[in-house]
Amino acid sequence: MREAMYYRPHEQGLRCSLCPKKCIIREGATGFCRVRKNIGNTLYTENYGECSSYALDPIEKKPLYHFYPGSTILSLGTWGCNFSCSFCQNWEIAQEDPKTMKLSPDQAVELARQEKKNRNIGLAYTYSEPSVWYEYVLDTAKAIKQAGMKNVLITNGFINREPLEEILPYIDAMNIDIKAFNKEYYQKVCAGELEDVKETVALASSACHVEITTLLVPGLNDKKDEIEQLSTWLGKINADIPLHFSRYFPNYKMDLPPTPESTMIMAQEIARKQLHYVYLGNLGEKGINTYCPQCDKLVIDRKKWHSEMENRNICPQCKNPIYIIGEVSI
Numbered sequence: 001m002r003e004a005m006y007y008r009p010h011e012q013g014l015r016c017s018l019c020p021k022k023c024i025i026r027e028g029a030t031g032f033c034r035v036r037k038n039i040g041n042t043l044y045t046e047n048y049g050e051c052s053s054y055a056l057d058p059i060e061k062k063p064l065y066h067f068y069p070g071s072t073i074l075s076l077g078t079w080g081c082n083f084s085c086s087f088c089q090n091w092e093i094a095q096e097d098p099k100t101m102k103l104s105p106d107q108a109v110e111l112a113r114q115e116k117k118n119r120n121i122g123l124a125y126t127y128s129e130p131s132v133w134y135e136y137v138l139d140t141a142k143a144i145k146q147a148g149m150k151n152v153l154i155t156n157g158f159i160n161r162e163p164l165e166e167i168l169p170y171i172d173a174m175n176i177d178i179k180a181f182n183k184e185y186y187q188k189v190c191a192g193e194l195e196d197v198k199e200t201v202a203l204a205s206s207a208c209h210v211e212i213t214t215l216l217v218p219g220l221n222d223k224k225d226e227i228e229q230l231s232t233w234l235g236k237i238n239a240d241i242p243l244h245f246s247r248y249f250p251n252y253k254m255d256l257p258p259t260p261e262s263t264m265i266m267a268q269e270i271a272r273k274q275l276h277y278v279y280l281g282n283l284g285e286k287g288i289n290t291y292c293p294q295c296d297k298l299v300i301d302r303k304k305w306h307s308e309m310e311n312r313n314i315c316p317q318c319k320n321p322i323y324i325i326g327e328v329s330i
């Protein structure tokens with residue numbers, strides 16, 4: 001447990017200013033995320049150095065398709081979340097109290113270093129929401145940078161501007177969820193706010209590599225108009241930002257049937273009019289390859305685990321640059 005950053009006194013206790021929820025936390029209580037507690041009028045982060053799970057994952061699993069393709073990344077998670085999505089895939093750690101092990105920032109760096117022999121490029125803060133693990137992620141990210149490795153956040157993007165600006169210099173890549181492109185969905189299904197997430201995407205994409213994931217839930221966020229609005233908005237920020245549509249399966253409190261394959265394909269076709277790289281997830285081997293946005297040549301075949309690119313990031317057919325950060329080791 002450590003004293004939290006980003007809070008101030010309030011007439012009813014303390015006000016946390018880490019994320020846009022801005023919880024007012026009375027003595028002895030925790031905020032919405034369950035991990036920040038007011039003890040004696042000091043706010044503590046209860047999950048500092050508490051790791052619920054770790055694994056060496058392919059970078060593509062995050063998903064990050066345009067950041068050191070073919071590498072691996074040591075992935076860590078804690079517990080707690082500032083959203084409460086009805087479909088949460090990781091609800092056992094986000095919304096329950098999982099068993100944890102102690103892992104100091106130095107120990108995490110050492111683990112990452114040991115995995116370099118397995119193509120590990122650094123640490124990903126993932127599984128649960130890293131925004132509410134802020135102090136630990138900041139300390140560990142600084143140490144990872146000093147060790148010459150990379151930091152990756154897999155996040156819902158629900159964090160205030162000031163803490164985001166403080167951590168961004170240490171972050172190399174992010175996958176940010178845009179849960180839907182409608183305000184009501186964010187409020188009803190996730191207990192969040194779309195506008196705050198949009199601000200995070202805009203700021204983060206000016207500072208590091210960003211990819212976006214949208215879980216398509218049938219009947220709730222899969223209308224053509226909404227997908228058009230999402231991809232138009234993202235394309236205006238940067239058409240090279242990869243967008244991953246992920247197929248929903250029933251989980252946690254949501255029991256709608258899985259997203260039809262036809263919906264996934266429709267979303268990809270619409271988004272490709274605005275964006276250069278649009279992928280499908282949770283649909284087997286469909287929609288996972290990278291094509292040149294200019295001539296449509298297959299440049300990274302993730303089914304055969306093979307890259308066709310010359311000079312790291314040039315299309316072999318039309319010589320168009322392919323937006324990729326880092327070495328391609330596929």
Ligand code: SF4
Nearest residue numbers: 016019022023031033
């Ligand atoms: S980080 Fe947690 S305690 Fe702080 S405002 Fe967000 S939900 Fe509330």
